[in-house]
Each structure stands twice: as structure tokens, then as C-alpha cells.
Amino acid sequence: MGPGEFFALSSAFVWAVAVVLFRRAGDDLPPFETNLFKIVLGFVLLWPTILLVEGTALPSFSGAEVFIAVLSGYLGIAVADTWYLRALHLVGAGRIGIISSLLSPFVILLSVLFLAERLSAWQLGGFGLVMLGLLLVSWQANREQIDPGDLRKGMAYGISAVFLMAVGVVMVKQILETRSFMWTVQLRMSGGIVGMLLFIAVRGRFAAVRAAFARPLPWGLIFAASFCGSYLSMLMWLYSYKLIPASISSVLNQSANAWIVLLAWLVLHEYIGSRKLLGLLLTTAGVLVMLLA
Secondary structure, eight states, rough: OOOOHHHHHHHHHHHHHHHHHHHHHHSSSHHHHHHHHHHHHHHHHHHHHHHHHSOOOOOOHHHHHHHHHHHIIIIIIIIHHHHHHHHHHHHHHHHHHHHHHHHHHHHHHHHHHSSSSOOOOOHHHHHHHHHHHHHHHHHHGGGGGHHHHHHHHHHHHHHHHHHHHHHHHHHHHHHHHHHHSHHHHHHHHHHHHHHHHHHHHHTOOOOOOOHHHHHHOOHHHHHHHHHHIIHHHHHHHHHHHHOOOHHHHHHHHHHHHHHHHHHHTSSSOOOOOOOHHHHHHHHHHHHHHHHHO
């Protein structure tokens, strides 16, 4: 195993750890405020990293590219990550790990629709396997004692969140290929922060946000989750992206879904029955078929 494969697999594991930590922190800090802290921390930590990697020279972006990157961050970070954390709170880390399997299929389908890429019969079959796996894990299991209404809302939030994440990725795909990767990521983070602040201003949520952060919170847990999810995992993924082909990195990163289910069982004591395991196998197989076809 080379360094590229190592960093891709490490990125997947660190992201799984972050998801489990976010689930633990979700009982103390609401999803919106958790996402706000996560984005701000990632934005702050990226600046010294950019200076170290890219130097002090400013990149060349057109006005249209800046707008697209910022809008991508608004949709894919501000909205999508808030919904993702909401789904995580409603249905648990195990199910959200399996729902996350939709990211690569959604990216492929959107690339076909908007970037004129072609979809093979094998990839269509893989997408069918992913949807079948999601159907399995969306069924109510009595041992988990999840309210059916919460289950439906959580699945809806989770699938919508992953879809918006895919939209955000496809929006900046061509920019990422021609411009600075790190600066593009930072523009997306800026869009996320602007989106969160606009929501606070429009909805008059400043007092609620201040109150949420004013009460005693497990800051160590929240910081660790945000550091792993918004910074460390992302940097390791970017490094693997530079060392090995993107297709290989994407396949290896899918191991995060299995790690999330396993850690949810070990750390959060979530029930892991045969239905969830079969759903995980089907979604993983479907994603691999789509990526390798």
C-alpha cells in the first residue's frame, strides 16, 4: 500500500470518527450551531495551511468562478451539512453512514446531466443497488425504538443533504480542475459562512445562537469532531487526490461508510442488525460498481 492509498483510507476513518463524535455532541449543541462552529473552525485553520502550501501569491479567479464556488459552499456546506447533522441526530450514525453512500452515485448522475458525461448500464445497475440498500435501512426496526416520523424526516434530511453535497461538488468540478484546489475549498468555506450568517440575520436567530453557545458544552468533543471533519479528514483526502487517481481515492474513501456503521455499534451502542448489514453491503457494492464501471 502506497502513501496515496494510506491517506485515502485514513481520511475515511477520520471522517467516520468525526461523524460519531458529532452524534455524541448533537445531544448538547443543535445541528445549526454545530455546523456554524465546524465551518468557522475549518475556515480559520485553512488559512495557515494555504499559506504553507500555496504561499502568499493570490490565485486568479474570474468573477463567475468566485460566484459559483461561493454558491457551491452555500448549498453544499451551509445547507447540506446542517441537514446532514439534523439527520444524524434523528436516525443515528449507522443509518447516516449508509445514506452517505449516495454521494458518489449522485455526483455521477449530476455529471451526466450537466457536464455531458456518459452513464453506462453497469452504473445504472449500481445506482439501483444503492437505492435498494437505502430502502432496507429505512424500514423501522423495533429494537432501535426510533419514532417512525423521526425516521422519515431523518431519511429525507439525510438524502437531501447528500444530494446538495453532490450538487456543490459538481458545480465546482471544472474550477477544481483548472484553479488552486486549496483556494477553491476556502471560497466554498466562505460561502458556507456567508450562508449561515445570512440565515441568522434573516430569521432573527442571533439570540438563539448566542444562547446555544453560552450554556455549558462539551467543547473538547465539539472541537475534536469539527477538527476531524472539517480539516484533518479533508486535508488527507486532498493529499491522496494528488498522489493517486481520483477514481481510486473515491473507491477507498467509501470505506468510511463501513467504519461509521462499525463505530456507531462500538461507541454509540447502536443496534446493527442483519437488515442494516445487508443494506451496507448493497450500497457499498452499488457504489463500487458505479465507480469501477
